[in-house]
Amino acid sequence: MVIFMIYFDNAATTGMKPPEVIRAVNDALRFYSANPGRSGHSSSVKAAEAVYKVREKAAEFFGASGAEKVCFTQNCTHSINCVLKGVLRRGDHVVVSSLEHNAVMRPLKKTGVNYDIAEVSFYDDEMTLKEFERKIKPNTKIVLCTGASNVLGKTLPIKEIGALCRRKGVLFGVDAAQTAGVVPINMQEMNIDYLCIAPHKGLYAPMGIGMLIAEKDIENTIIEGGTGTNSIELRQPDTLPEKLESGTINLPAVLGTGAGIDYVNQMGVERIHKKELNLIKALYRELEKMSGIVLYTPDPEKFGYAPVLSFNFADMPSTEAAQKLSDAGIAVRGGLHCAPSAHGMIGTLSQGTVRVSVGVFNNLAEINRLLNFCRKIS
């Protein structure tokens, strides 16, 4: 049995967490174990202060206008649900991209509103932008799209789409599960109204937490309950973040998120991205030389990418290939990655793909181990 794996499944969750994050979670349980925003004793207020500091850090990191815009949710999917179900009404229209995860598509389907899919070009962001513009209708309420495909790594021209939405008077939401902490994001500069974040990925936080940074109001809540305030009123409070935070928040994960933001800040987002992308480029360069390998995206050297790459060993089912790699001590993900529309675009709905996603702790020696294995199989 292999105990220590080479971990290339960072798009699902970053496998290694920095010591600072582990320490923060540990400290949260030891020194901050009181319910923030509920009681008046000093431990509760101290916990609330610690949570507020993380809100401030997140707001600054993502260029939001204030700490109170930062809401803690269960996960990124929960954040996306809050946005779609919170802003949409019957008769509204939505535009999404052709690379969306089911975290977007399933709640969107559930709302019952009409939507259009803007086809993403792998080669030309200008074409992608024009496609979004074509899909916007007079009753379009929101454009919600991924920052980068969790299957192919292709990034979308978020700043340009944000400017388009502002010009058209349409709300703009971003599923930043694959980009928060991985590529620079500034909500105000990019005109992002709702940013949905998976801190356990690019921010190296523990699992079990999401963030929604909401610059605009969310009218309807999907969960109501205790907020520690206005308890006599049965109506849900209408101020963020408490409006979206009924019930006790995951304080250890919140403080872990704060430590993760500090870690990424210290390393530098652009430096991390460069390091991770260099690994993907090295992988790509060698894979494209192997005759039995099918690559699905254009050269990451030339086009905007998050550090994610999909390939297959000829017609071998991707889950079978992923299992072989697992047996060799290399963790990758096979299958459809909960994003069938992306697989529809590249024609892999029946085979899926082998996805390699790197994190800050991966290195070239690990990529070479993977390549050696690929040479043997292909």
Added chain:
Amino acid sequence: MKRYVITTGTVTQAIKGRDVLRKKGFKVSVSKSSEVIPNSGCGYSIVLEGGNITEAEKLLRRAGIRIQSITEK
């Protein structure tokens, strides 16, 4: 010295308001509201020790803090 309790409702609003005032040199702290607010319930307050309450209120409103009540203690 006069003491004012500025009830904001949520702890997030109270902490944000406290930081706004602290940056302007006010002596402030956050506490759970000592009394249940009529027709509302529990909440948090900013406690202001001395200073110009009119100026403090203006700063808070400008920062988007929702003030439920101001009481002199």
